[in-house]
Amino acid sequence: MAKVSLAKTTASSTTKKSTKTSTGAPSQLNQSSRKGKRAWRKNVDIQDVEEGLEGMRAEERVTGKTLQSTTDQDLFQIDVTGDAQLRNSLQRFSRSQLTSTKILAERSAVPAVFSRSSTASKKWKSSMSHEEKARLLRIGKRPQKGPFNSVVDPTEFGAGSAILELSEAVKSSGTYDPWASPPEQEVIQDGLETVQKRTVKPPAVTHVRDAIQVPAVVEPHRGTSYNPPVQAHQELLLQAHEAEERRLREAEKLAEVKEKIESSRREVEAEDLMLAPGMKLQEDVAGDDDESAEGEGEGEMLAKRQPQRKTKAQREKAARLRSEKRELAERAARKRMMAMIPSAKTLRRTNAKLMSSREAERARKRTAALERLKQRGLAGQKLGKHKVPEGPVDVQLGEELSESLRALKPEGNLFRDRFLSLQQRALIEPRVPVLPKKRRLKMVEYEKHSAKRFE
Template sequence: MPPTSTSTEAPSQPSQPSRKGKKAWRKNVDISTVTSGLEVLREEIIQHGKPLAEKHQNELFTLDTTGSKEEVLLQATRAGKPHKGKILKMDEILGRRSAVPALENLKSNKRTLGAAVTDGVLEPSSKRQKKDWVSKKEIARLRNNLDKTSHLDVEDIDNATSSFDLWADNGSSDAVQVSSAAGTATTSATTSRENEYVPKHRAKVAPSSIRRPPVALTATGLPTQAVPQPDAGQSYNPSFEDWDSLLTREGEKEVEAEQRRLREAQIAAERQARIDELANQPDPRPEDNQESEWEGFETEDETTSIDLLKRKRPERKTPAQRNKIKRRKEAERLAKHEARMAERQRRGEEIFQSLLKKQDQHSDEVANIDGPERSDLSSSAPAPPATVLRRKPTLGPSRATIPPQPLELVLPDELQDSLRRLRPEGNLLSERFRNILVNGKLEARRPLSYAASRKKRVKVTEKWWSKDFSLRV
């Protein structure tokens, strides 16, 4: 399909010669002369930069000093260099440039002198600037400088003290804050604006229980020594009397523990035997009951429905009855608490009195001994008493117990006559750890396996409140 020719003329109403003299329903306006005149004016502006009517007469005529193009080509042909004078069609098209200057780009005008790409010579900007105009960046810089307090602003600068000590060990402790009220207020306001969205640092607060002394788990409630004095029989080279007394005491403890274990095992066996005996007995049957109704007895199975209806139904308690029951239970609880406190106070007084009696007896024995015997007594100190724990050697709801004290005793077959063949007894780490538990500085805990810790982990799942829905059929 051939391209349709486009018309550059203005739209006009076609002539209607066949309307038999009837006038057109609107006036036909012919603007072809105006359009052609504007077209000629546009061509003049493109070629010469301005209309020819506005140009001076000296600009309308030029002196031809080179001759016509044909003459130039003829001279080049005669010289044997036709390509020197020939003008290419491409050069001819590119040479026909418009004399009208190109439009300026707004973005290029906004670029600063430093950002412009030039040949090294800075041209003056076409934008006229005011003489007293200051940029926003310069205003912000001046404001920041005004907010800062300079040491030169101090009136008595010669006698002013420094804000820090150069020779101090810790600058923060010996610092001397020197600042005016206005400067401090301005700085605090600026800092508050800058740190508006920064979370404030909260200092760590120690719990109130850290100031309380630990509760010892001994029977007397008194803490023990961090490193208790060992028994004389535990020495590497003890005397026979000390070793024999230690062996006797530890043997009695083991015998008591074994007797206690056997007694508990016997009680458990008797209890299990009674349970088995009751389980093996046959269940009683109703026909085994030989009692009759005429003798004045009636079994539970023989009760009629009339007797069941005649029974009095349990009625609901009134508020007065409920309050009475509450008061009675509260009185019983207070009575039990007072009795428990009285028993605890009595036990504490008994322990205190027994300690006083032992101290008085020991002081009397020391006073009755003569000089040389007293020196021997001081040289051979008595064995320290063993730490007795209370009935529940734990704090709080913990079910863990304090590990028992290890047995540090050399048996008769292990006695050595040479110090080189001795082996060390005990463990300082375990002893110190047990002493910390006894003094209440740490709580006793059971070792937890890795599998048990995995089971107790909380599983984080996604909430389903936005996914659960009910279908209405």
């Protein structure tokens, strides 16, 4: 009986409702039955209504009136300027905060669709390479097929006995730059001395070809036309005349030098022809004998004089003369130096002007040479053994002009023009035509001994 009563009391305590509401008013909801109308009206649940009323009372206590009776102008306002402090505290713009960036950053857990099926990709990955297949065939000593379906002997060198791959030099070709700045060399210390490899610097040499601005095909002069203007034709004729005069002057100078050499050679040959080789005139031989005889007689008659020793007075006199000469020389040098001191500034200014004029002249010549190199290239300059030719001036005389394309005659040579252009632009070295030489050795004809015996 005690156990039953304890269970009943526990159940009654758990089902018993609170006697107070959330607002603090006493509750009437603990009645077990509502069968009568009076009991139902008395014990109705109005807690939500009471909570709403209590909230309105709290608003009225804080603001003085309820929010329902407050106008919108009192509750809200439009902020036009904004808060500067709030703007500084906000995060700066970042592309990672954009909605599009967030959408693109999302990745699905579903794998992407491949263009090949899974079985095909696995089969393709597991396929064997040609090198591996050739290696297995060599190990198994199976016949290997070569070009045109021929069987290759695996024991032959280069046909399967070894893998002939590319060398390391071929693999690394094109990656080495000889003019690049070398990396820092590590200092090797072996305890005895310090060894450091020497760095090779690239040559800082400018090529003449870089300064030449001559085009590959030079625009011809207006006077070379088949119907040229009169002034252009006369100008081209004058250029050809000057070039021919220059050539004739050089030929005359060369002929004069050759004539001088030939005349001196003829004089030497004429002197040698007067006497036979190894022989002398009788007068010269007799004079030499007489002189030698007189010398021998004097040597026998007169003894060789020995230098006498000077006395003390003579030595002092010689020393006094030397000191006087030295003093006179020093006095003259001092006098010249004192005379030059007042004119030192003038000499310095004159020397400075002279040096500046020389430097300006050198700069002018250098500029002129560079300008000539840009406009004409190496034409007329000697490079190596030969001189770069300037090229002939192609011009026709007045009576040779055709004045019509029908009667025009071809002039010049395209191959010669291209060859001269390559030489003048420093693309090839200057050359001269090599003519065939005559045979120096003579043909020796002889008759064999067998040909002499005939019957």
